[in-house]
Every structure is written in structure tokens, then in C-alpha cells.
Amino acid sequence: MQLFRSFLTLGLCLSGFSIQASPVDLQKQFIDLMVNKHQFDRSVIESTLAKANKNEAILKSIAKPWEAKPWHQYYPIFLTEKRLTKGLAFWQTHQQTLARAEEETGVPAEIIVAIIGVETFYGTYTGKYSVLDALVTLGFHYPPRAKFFRKELAELFLLAKEENFDITELKGSYAGAMGWGQFISSSYRHYAVDFDGDGVRDLLNNPADAIGSVANYFKKHHWKANTDIAYKAQVSGSQYSELLSKSLKYSHKWAQLEDAGVSITEPNLSKDMSVKLFEFEQPNNKEYWIGLPNFYAITRYNHSPLYAMAVFQFSQQLKQGFDSATLAKVDN
Structure with a gap:
């Protein structure tokens, strides 16, 4: 019997099957x-x-991660007024620590605050x-x-x-x-x-x-200080669809995306910059974004473009809210 099992195992392995x-x-x-x-x-x-x-x-x-949801169901989980309010309070409380972290690493305070907010609601759900x-x-x-x-x-x-x-x-x-x-x-x-x-x-x-x-x-993970994260894009024609992939690796240059019908309203990017085109599903259409190197850095934290986009957009909300509160204090 043992000999039979040995031959069976060998046969399965040679056939391309593995024994778990x-x-x-x-x-x-x-x-x-x-x-x-x-x-x-x-x-x-x-x-x-x-x-x-x-x-x-x-x-x-x-078996059922949140990242399996479409974008229009995913982002409302994280981009909420409650999380924004909590995040701004966290930023105010730890303002000096966040400023030192940003100075020493080049990582913006709003990104750090966004990550901790998305991950654990500021230590509430660990x-x-x-x-x-x-x-x-x-x-x-x-x-x-x-x-x-x-x-x-x-x-x-x-x-x-x-x-x-x-x-x-x-x-x-x-x-x-x-x-x-x-x-x-x-x-x-x-x-x-x-x-x-x-x-x-x-x-x-x-x-x-x-x-x-x-x-x-x-x-x-190679965050680039004082550089942008992602730009919203417009697409035309059909060639751009060939540049979409599930891989998070940046295998295209901006010039290739432009040639395929992708455009942005932001300042012109360098033709040879490594970028990636992302597609996000909305209820009735799809929206497109250009991921820059810092967007890729966020996907090192969680290998999901949905996660990275939620962190990015939340960080923008936090930055706007913090700057507005700071300006209001100066005016008063």
C-alpha cells in the first residue's frame, strides 16, 4: 500500500499536480x-x-475582503464626515509629532493621518x-x-x-x-x-x-516628498483600454498613455514618467485616474488601488479641513 501511494504521488507530481x-x-x-x-x-x-x-x-x-467591492460601494465606507471629524481632531492633538514626522521623512501629515484613520479609526478599532x-x-x-x-x-x-x-x-x-x-x-x-x-x-x-x-x-517604500499622488483623467477612443491591467506595477510611460487617448487637465507630466492608468467603477459610468509614483507607494501598504484611492481622497479632505481651521484661527 505504501509503495502504491509513492507511485501515485510521483505520478501526480509528474502530471503537473501537487500534493497539498x-x-x-x-x-x-x-x-x-x-x-x-x-x-x-x-x-x-x-x-x-x-x-x-x-x-x-x-x-x-x-474570502470576502472589502477590496472586492466596486469603487462606488467601497469609498463610502471610509470617506465619511465622522471619520473626517475624528481625523482633524487627531491632527490637532498630535500636530507637533506629525510635523516632525513630515520633516524627517517627507511624508505629508495628511497621508499619515489618513492611513491611521482608514486602518483603525484612530485606534478605536484595532x-x-x-x-x-x-x-x-x-x-x-x-x-x-x-x-x-x-x-x-x-x-x-x-x-x-x-x-x-x-x-x-x-x-x-x-x-x-x-x-x-x-x-x-x-x-x-x-x-x-x-x-x-x-x-x-x-x-x-x-x-x-x-x-x-x-x-x-x-x-x-520610496515616497517622493513634495510631489503629487494622482490626477483625474479623461479617455477617448478605445486604445486606452489596452493599458488597463490588474497588476499594480507601473509598466507604461506618460507618453504611451497620451498616445492611447488619455489626457489630464493638470500641469503637463514628463513624457518619460512611469505612471499607471486606473479605472474605478461608479454606478452609471467609470472614472479614470493616473497613478503617480506616490500612489504606487500607498499600494505597498495595502495592495489595492481602491484602498490607495480612498487614502488619497481622504487625505485631501483632511488637508483642506486642517488648512481651513488653521486659517480661521489666524483670522480670529
Whole structure:
């Protein structure tokens, strides 16, 4: 029987099919990895994983992300008066910290405020799920992205060790993101900063560290200071449709878009600037935008053009509101 299974496995592999390892086997492989590569005590990893639970609600949530909605259903979730009011209050409270983050990184305050507002409504909703449960569930029971989430589970163990976290107490999103800015474990390890100088990189409870870390994230992802993010565009003819793609990579120059019937009312862009044409669905039509390099930087935070556009438009609302409030204070 064992010989038959071996031949069956070989036959399936040669036919282009792969055998999906069972959750038990994947967990054993993960434990070996943590012991051999990261020098963890085997009993510590085993006992920690034994405390984790598969969560069906997490699997249901990841199967229906908000980013699957059309644009006209997506943006009303985030572009609200309530979020704008909360964001302006956050900006006023942390004005000096935001100004320092902008000065040191080149990332505008309104982008930082928009990100924290979209992610957690300024620390109000940082997640109800056990981060350990989320990463175990997705790493061992969600084949489409299991490899990614097992990597994040390894990063979680490393993060907990470095920051002295109780790994079983951490709460976050269904995807294992944590804190005011919803950093996944690898992002926390690589981009979090101690922005208030208290010796702790605390993204869970400290808005100053969250502000500095969001800014640092964008700086490390090549944010270009004092440059625009996106321009609304008009299209004509049919050639422009050939430039639309689901890929977020910028594979076209502005001159190519112009030649394909795309135009903007903004100042002329450099012919050789790398840009991308995006299409957003409205109830009765479609609207088009040109994404510039900073728009791409926002998609590094969340790989969705809907998310990036919501952050961009929210940041513009915040900037207008903050500038108006500042001007009103001067006039008084």
C-alpha cells in the first residue's frame, strides 16, 4: 500500500499536480523551521501552537475582503464626515509629532493621518482576533495564501521575542495586522520606530510611535516628498483600454498613455514618467485616474488601488479641513 501511494504521488507530481500537505504536516515543518533556522526551543513553539485555535470566522472574512467591492460601494465606507471629524481632531492633538514626522521623512501629515484613520479609526478599532489564531488559521488552513501567512507566523514569534510580547495576548485583524496602523508582523519588525524616544516601539498603544512608523514605512517604500499622488483623467477612443491591467506595477510611460487617448487637465507630466492608468467603477459610468509614483507607494501598504484611492481622497479632505481651521484661527 505504501509503495502504491509513492507511485501515485510521483505520478501526480509528474502530471503537473501537487500534493497539498496536511495542516498537521505543515505545522511539523513550521516547528522544524523555527527550531533549525531561528533557534527556538521546540517545546516553546509546540506549546504555543497548542494554544492556538482554527477560527472559521477568519476564513470567511478573508474570502470576502472589502477590496472586492466596486469603487462606488467601497469609498463610502471610509470617506465619511465622522471619520473626517475624528481625523482633524487627531491632527490637532498630535500636530507637533506629525510635523516632525513630515520633516524627517517627507511624508505629508495628511497621508499619515489618513492611513491611521482608514486602518483603525484612530485606534478605536484595532482588531478583535487573536493574532496567533489568525496566522495559524491562515497559515495552515488557507491554501491560497498559506505560505505567506506561515512566514508571518514566523515573524510573529520573532517579534514577540524581540519586543517581549505575550504572543497569546496580541489582538488584531483577521489577517493578523496589529496596532494603530495595522502592521503585520514583518512590517512591525522592519519598519516600526520608537518615535517618542521612550525605548519601546509600541504600535499597539502609542500614537506617536504609530505616526513615526507609518511615515517610516512610506519613506522606506520610496515616497517622493513634495510631489503629487494622482490626477483625474479623461479617455477617448478605445486604445486606452489596452493599458488597463490588474497588476499594480507601473509598466507604461506618460507618453504611451497620451498616445492611447488619455489626457489630464493638470500641469503637463514628463513624457518619460512611469505612471499607471486606473479605472474605478461608479454606478452609471467609470472614472479614470493616473497613478503617480506616490500612489504606487500607498499600494505597498495595502495592495489595492481602491484602498490607495480612498487614502488619497481622504487625505485631501483632511488637508483642506486642517488648512481651513488653521486659517480661521489666524483670522480670529
